[in-house]
Amino acid sequence: MLKASGAMAAATLLSRVLGLMREQAYMFFLGTTWVNDAFQYAFTVPNLFRRLLGEGALTAAFIPIFKEKEKTHGEMEMWKASNAVISGLLVSASVIVAIVLVLVSLALAFGTPHGISQSLADGGLHQTILSTDTNAAISASETVHFWTPGQFPPKIVLMLQLLRVMFPYMILVCLTAVMMGMLNARGHFFIPAMGAATLNVVMIASVYWLAPKFGVGLPKEQKLPVQIFALAYGVLAAGVAQAVFQLPTLWRDGFRYRWVSPWKNETVRRVVRQMVPGTIGVAAFQINVALVQLVALFVGTGIVSSFNGAVRLMELPQGMFGISLATFLLPTLSGLAADKNYPEFRATLRNGLASLMFLNLLASVLLVVLAEPIVRLLFEHGEKFTAGSTARVSFALVCLAPGLVAFSTANILARAFYALGDTRTPMKISLVCLTINFIAACLLMGPLREGGPGIANTFTSAINVGLLLFAEKTRQA
Amino acid sequence: MSPLRDALRPLVLAALLAGVIAWGGWQWWEKFLGHASLALKIGAVFVPAGIAGGVYWLLAMTCKIPAAKEMTEFALAKFRKR
Numbered sequence: 001m002l003k004a005s006g007a008m009a010a011a012t013l014l015s016r017v018l019g020l021m022r023e024q025a026y027m028f029f030l031g032t033t034w035v036n037d038a039f040q041y042a043f044t045v046p047n048l049f050r051r052l053l054g055e056g057a058l059t060a061a062f063i064p065i066f067k068e069k070e071k072t073h074g075e076m077e078m079w080k081a082s083n084a085v086i087s088g089l090l091v092s093a094s095v096i097v098a099i100v101l102v103l104v105s106l107a108l109a110f111g112t113p114h115g116i117s118q119s120l121a122d123g124g125l126h127q128t129i130l131s132t133d134t135n136a137a138i139s140a141s142e143t144v145h146f147w148t149p150g151q152f153p154p155k156i157v158l159m160l161q162l163l164r165v166m167f168p169y170m171i172l173v174c175l176t177a178v179m180m181g182m183l184n185a186r187g188h189f190f191i192p193a194m195g196a197a198t199l200n201v202v203m204i205a206s207v208y209w210l211a212p213k214f215g216v217g218l219p220k221e222q223k224l225p226v227q228i229f230a231l232a233y234g235v236l237a238a239g240v241a242q243a244v245f246q247l248p249t250l251w252r253d254g255f256r257y258r259w260v261s262p263w264k265n266e267t268v269r270r271v272v273r274q275m276v277p278g279t280i281g282v283a284a285f286q287i288n289v290a291l292v293q294l295v296a297l298f299v300g301t302g303i304v305s306s307f308n309g310a311v312r313l314m315e316l317p318q319g320m321f322g323i324s325l326a327t328f329l330l331p332t333l334s335g336l337a338a339d340k341n342y343p344e345f346r347a348t349l350r351n352g353l354a355s356l357m358f359l360n361l362l363a364s365v366l367l368v369v370l371a372e373p374i375v376r377l378l379f380e381h382g383e384k385f386t387a388g389s390t391a392r393v394s395f396a397l398v399c400l401a402p403g404l405v406a407f408s409t410a411n412i413l414a415r416a417f418y419a420l421g422d423t424r425t426p427m428k429i430s431l432v433c434l435t436i437n438f439i440a441a442c443l444l445m446g447p448l449r450e451g452g453p454g455i456a457n458t459f460t461s462a463i464n465v466g467l468l469l470f471a472e473k474t475r476q477a
Numbered sequence: 478m479s480p481l482r483d484a485l486r487p488l489v490l491a492a493l494l495a496g497v498i499a500w501g502g503w504q505w506w507e508k509f510l511g512h513a514s515l516a517l518k519i520g521a522v523f524v525p526a527g528i529a530g531g532v533y534w535l536l537a538m539t540c541k542i543p544a545a546k547e548m549t550e551f552a553l554a555k556f557r558k559r
Contacts, residue, residue, distance in 0.1 A: 350481055351544075353481055354481055354484060354542075354543060354544040355544045355547070355548065357481075357484075357485065357488065357544070358488060358537065358542060358544035358545055358548070359548075361488055361489065361492045362492055362495060362529075362530060362533050364492075365492045365493070365495055365496040365499070365529075366495070366496070366499055366526050366529065366530070368496065369496045369499045369500045369503070369525075369529075370499055370500075370503055370521075370522055370525060370526060373503055373506075373512065373518065373521040373522045374522050376512060376518060376521075377518040377519060377521070377522050
């Protein structure tokens with residue numbers, strides 16, 4: 001188990017280190033400004049789909065079915081099933097993207113202050129209102145009634161515009177998730193994990209290479225709200241690069257894409273049935289983050305970017321040990337469950353959890369105790385990320401990091417339920433936890449600012465693990 | 478899950494001790510060396526973390542935590558192969 005997940009952990013480590021470098025580049029470029037708040041939230045929405053699908057429910061639902069097709073019907077049927085799933089995914093993701101783009105455009109038409117052009121081409125928006133120096137304007141606009149036509153704060157206008165550019169990333173990410181799942185099921189763990197490294201390289205390039213080409217000739221304080229669009233286009237390009245990266249290995253394994261109608265296809269129906277509850281079950285943490293950040297966007301400037309910085313730091317050990325192990329465990333546990341080898345199933349799960357706790361417990365303690373020097377080392381560079389920003393991000397990290405063990409354990413326990421074909425139990429538990437988290441985060445965000453969501457997430461994840469263990473015990477009994 | 482629970486108690490204690498060591502190490506570093514250069518910033522993180530990690534690993538091995546033993550053997554096997 002260690003050997004198989006070790007290769008993937010190495011690739012995941014590389015990808016996480018690059019992810020951290022990307023975050024460093026973003027923090028260097030944006031600091032904890034309102035422009036960063038807008039970008040981080042706009043990125044959170046399509047990124048949520050990456051987490052949900054790439055590291056969660058779609059692969060969790062698809063791998064056992066793909067594996068079963070390979071064992072019972074042979075390779076031909078297996079590829080046909082994956083073609084049907086990919087075709088269905090392309091259609092449904094495109095429809096969702098089209099709907100969201102229309103809704104965002106309508107919201108922009110409704111809320112953009114009069115006299116500000118929504119067109120990116122004319123640059124009017126950025127030159128008239130959106131400048132990094134208009135802190136007074138931002139504070140004032142945050143007190144304006146949000147539901148009045150033409151009264152959206154500049155932060156919200158920019159966030160919606162960025163979301164409109166970045167949301168199509170979701171189609172690419174869904175496609176990549178299925179391809180990664182297929183590769184995992186075929187025993188390839190290194191290449192899919194390396195795909196994320198490609199993604200980060202392209203995103204870093206967008207900061208240092210593409211962004212300086214935007215907003216040329218504008219005054220310094222007005223550049224950032226224009227240059228931020230370079231980062232948004234970088235996200236799209238990164239999605240394409242990650243999808244293309246998976247193709248050669250799949251091709252060598254015999255996969256050829258052909259349109260297979262997803263309508264009334266039995267495999268597609270099964271994947272959807274398994275995926276819907278799983279989407280909520282595996283990704284409770286991610287949905288928490290998105291919801292809480294939406295509230296944080298309105299509570300004050302810098303909360304979203306500070307909390308996001310802390311989340312990125314915590315994701316390094318979480319991704320390295322938790323996600324790698326969970327990705328490896330799902331096909332293994334699925335195979336054992338299919339063979340009804342329950343003693344081995346329990347032993348593998350116990351073994352996986354023990355390794356995870358051993359590593360993450362130390363990581364969690366070190367992140368709490370050394371939060372300040374870690375944040376200072378990684379993010380405190382340039383003019384925009386100051387000592388004050390370090391204090392805010394490290395406070396968020398101190399509140400969030402105690403939950404590391406619980407986040408990763410919940411992820412693995414949920415996958416054990418999926419391997420047994422039970423997607424409903426983790427979903428129900430996650431729904432309870434989501435509600436608790438949302439209420440706790442909203443209550444704590446006022447007094448504790450960026451620390452509030454961290455404490456709420458830590459507390460909720462512990463409850464999530466407790467309930468999953470209780471459900472597992474009941475199931476055994 | 479009871480074997481897991483049994484292993485967790487000494488691990489939590491070891492992690493707490495590692496935390497105290499890391500915090501003490503960082504405080505010492507800040508007081509006597511500071512963080513004026515990149516090398517000092519790197520040292521402020523990795524020196525206390527390295528010492529604390531080593532203590533944690535040793536304690537886990539002493540308490541015969543199976544995960545610690547398995548990972549040490551895995552790492553040593555890799556090392557011997559090279």
